[in-house]
Amino acid sequence: MGSDHREGPVDYRAAGVDTAEGARAVERIRSHVRATYRPEVIGDIGGFGGLFSAARLKEMDDPVLVSGTDGVGTKLKLAQLLDAHDTVGIDLVAMCANDILVSGAEPLFFLDYVAVGKLDSVRMERIIAGIAEGCQQAGCALVGGEMAEHPGTMDPDDYDLSGFCVGAVDRPKMVTGETIAPGDVILGIGSSGLHSNGFSLVRKVLVEGREDELALPRVDLGGTTLGELLLTPTRIYVKSVLATIAEVPVKGMAHITGGGITENLDRILPEACDARVHRGAWKVPQVFGLVAHAAGLDDEAMYRTFNMGVGFAIVLDARNAPTAALRLREYGEAASEIGEIVEGSGAVTYV
Numbered sequence: 001m002g003s004d005h006r007e008g009p010v011d012y013r014a015a016g017v018d019t020a021e022g023a024r025a026v027e028r029i030r031s032h033v034r035a036t037y038r039p040e041v042i043g044d045i046g047g048f049g050g051l052f053s054a055a056r057l058k059e060m061d062d063p064v065l066v067s068g069t070d071g072v073g074t075k076l077k078l079a080q081l082l083d084a085h086d087t088v089g090i091d092l093v094a095m096c097a098n099d100i101l102v103s104g105a106e107p108l109f110f111l112d113y114v115a116v117g118k119l120d121s122v123r124m125e126r127i128i129a130g131i132a133e134g135c136q137q138a139g140c141a142l143v144g145g146e147m148a149e150h151p152g153t154m155d156p157d158d159y160d161l162s163g164f165c166v167g168a169v170d171r172p173k174m175v176t177g178e179t180i181a182p183g184d185v186i187l188g189i190g191s192s193g194l195h196s197n198g199f200s201l202v203r204k205v206l207v208e209g210r211e212d213e214l215a216l217p218r219v220d221l222g223g224t225t226l227g228e229l230l231l232t233p234t235r236i237y238v239k240s241v242l243a244t245i246a247e248v249p250v251k252g253m254a255h256i257t258g259g260g261i262t263e264n265l266d267r268i269l270p271e272a273c274d275a276r277v278h279r280g281a282w283k284v285p286q287v288f289g290l291v292a293h294a295a296g297l298d299d300e301a302m303y304r305t306f307n308m309g310v311g312f313a314i315v316l317d318a319r320n321a322p323t324a325a326l327r328l329r330e331y332g333e334a335a336s337e338i339g340e341i342v343e344g345s346g347a348v349t350y351v
Contacts, residue, residue, distance in 0.1 A: 018119055018149070025121035025147060032125070032132035036142040040108070050143025052109045062171035066105035070095035071162045075199040078207060078230055080157060082214060085123055087233040088161065089130025090137070091196045094234035096165035097138040098255040098312065101238050102268075104175040104245060105167035107140035113162045114147050117154035127161070130233075137236040140165065175245070177252030177268035177315070184251060184341040185321040186265070186275055189241075190334030191311030193287050195234040197258040198306050202230065205294035221286070229287055237312045240331035245314075248324040252315040256307040262348045263304060265313055274344025275315075278351055281338040284309040303350065315341060 026046065033045045042051035057063040072091045079088045089112075097107045112131050114124065124147060135142045154160075194202065206226065207214065214227035221229055241253070252268040265275045279299070288309065292302050302308060316324055321337055328335035 021119045021121050022147060022149070025119060025124040028121050028125040029128040029132075032129045033142050036110075036132050036135040036140070038108075038139075038141045041141045041143060047144070050109060050111060052141065052143055057168055060168070060170035064103075064105075064169050064171050064174060066100040066103050066167045066169060067165065068096045068099040069162065069164045070099065071160065072196050073199055074203060075196050075231070076160065077203060078199065078227070080159070081207070081211060082227045082231065084227070084231055085126040086130050087231055089127050089132070090134040090233035090236070092131055092161050092163045093134025093138055093140075093165070094236045095196055095257065096163045097134070097140065097167075097236055097238050098234075099257075100165055100167045101241055101312075102175065102253045102255050103167075103169055104173055104242075104253070105169040106242060107138045107165050107167040107238055109141045109143045109166055110135050110138075111143060111164045112145040113164075114145065114159060115150055115154065116147070116159040117150060118156035119147065119149045127159070131161075131163070134233075134236060138165075138238045140167070175250055175253050178270065180251045180268065180270055180273055180315050180341055182273060182341050182343050183318060184315050185318045185337055186277065186339040186341070187314040187316065187321060187325055187328070187335055188282055188310035188338035189237060189312040189314070189328060190235075190282065191256070191285070191307045191309050192235040193232040193285050194230065194291075195257070195307055195311060198291075199230075201295060201305065202291055205291065206230070226290075235311050237333070240328055240333050241312065241314070243331055244324055244327040247327060248316065248320050250314050250316040250320075250324065254313045254315075256310050256313060258305075260303050260306050261308060261310055261313070266346055266348045268315065269341075269346045269348075271346050272343060273341050273346065275339055275348045276342050276351060277339040277348060282309055282334075282336050299350075310338060313338070 030045055040053040072088050215225050217223050217225055254265045254268050256264045325335045
C-alpha cells in the first residue's frame with residue numbers, strides 16, 4: 001500500500017490557484033471595464049452573466065444579430081517575451097469586431113476569456129486595459145469575461161486570450177457581396193502593420209535567436225525597436241467604416257486576416273467574378289519587406305499569408321468609390337482604389 005506524506009490539509013492556494021489575487025485583479029480592472037459601458041449595459045462587473053438591453057433593436061425593420069469569436073494567436077508569445085501586455089487586448093477586440101463589421105453590423109458588446117498559468121493582478125490589469133481600449137475604439141461594451149488560472153497545465157508566465165463579440169444590423173442594410181459585378185471598384189484601407197496574423201512565421205525568421213535585439217532602437221526603423229514594430233496593435237475599422245457606409249452604398253467588405261488579400265477578398269466574390277488587385281496602388285509598410293527578406297518569400301507567398309498593408313477592403317460601384325474614399329480619409333483612414341472586379345471564377349488575381 002502507498003502512504004500519504006501530506007502534512008496537514010491542501011487548500012486551493014497550495015494547489016496553485018490564488019483566489020485572493022483573483023479578487024485583486026477584479027478590483028484593478030473594474031474602472032477599465034466600466035469605461036466601455038454603453039447606455040444599454042445593465043448591472044456591473046461581477047455578475048454571473050453580462051446584461052445588455054435589446055430595446056434599440058426595435059428601431060430596426062428586421063434586426064439580425066451577428067457574432068464573431070477569435071484570438072490573438074502566437075503574437076502573444078512575443079508580448080510575453082517583451083513583457084509588453086498593454087496592446088494585445090486591442091488585437092483581440094479587433095479580430096472579432098472587424099469580422100462582424102464585414103456584414104455591416106455595429107458591435108454591441110464583447111466578452112473575453114483569459115487563461116493564465118499563474119495569476120498576476122498587475123499584468124492582468126494591463127491585459128484587460130488593452131481589451132477595454134479596443135472596445136472603446138470599436139464602440140462596444142465589455143460586459144463580461146473570465147480569468148482562469150491553470151497551474152500545472154500552463155507555464156506560470158504563459159497566458160492565452162480569446163474573445164466573443166455580438167453586433168446587430170438591420171437585414172435590409174446587410175452587406176453580403178451578392179450584388180458585386182464586373183466594373184465595381186475595390187477600396188483598400190491601410191493596415192497598421194502585421195496585425196495579428198502570420199506570427200508563427202514572423203517569430204521563426206525575425207525573433208528566434210535574436211531575442212536580445214528586439215528592444216534595440218534601429219536606424220532603419222526610424223528609431224523604433226523591432227519589438228515595438230511587431231507588437232503594433234491591429235487597427236479597428238468599425239467607426240470609420242460604419243460612418244462611411246451610412247452615407248455611401250457598398251456591395252461587399254472583407255477583413256484581411258490570415259491568408260492575406262488572396263484568401264480573404266475571394267470570400268465575398270460571386271462565382272462569376274474575379275478581384276483584380278493592382279500591386280503598387282498603395283504603400284506596403286516596411287515590416288513586410290523585413291519578413292519577405294528574412295524568410296526568402298516571393299510576392300505570391302507574401303500576399304497569400306499577410307495583409308501587405310491592406311487591413312480591410314470594400315467593394316462598391318465605381319461611381320461611389322471617390323466619395324467613399326474621401327469619407328474614409330476624413331475619418332482618419334488611409335484609403336485608396338486598389339483594384340476592380342472583372343469577369344472570372346471567384347479568384348483574386350494581381351497585376
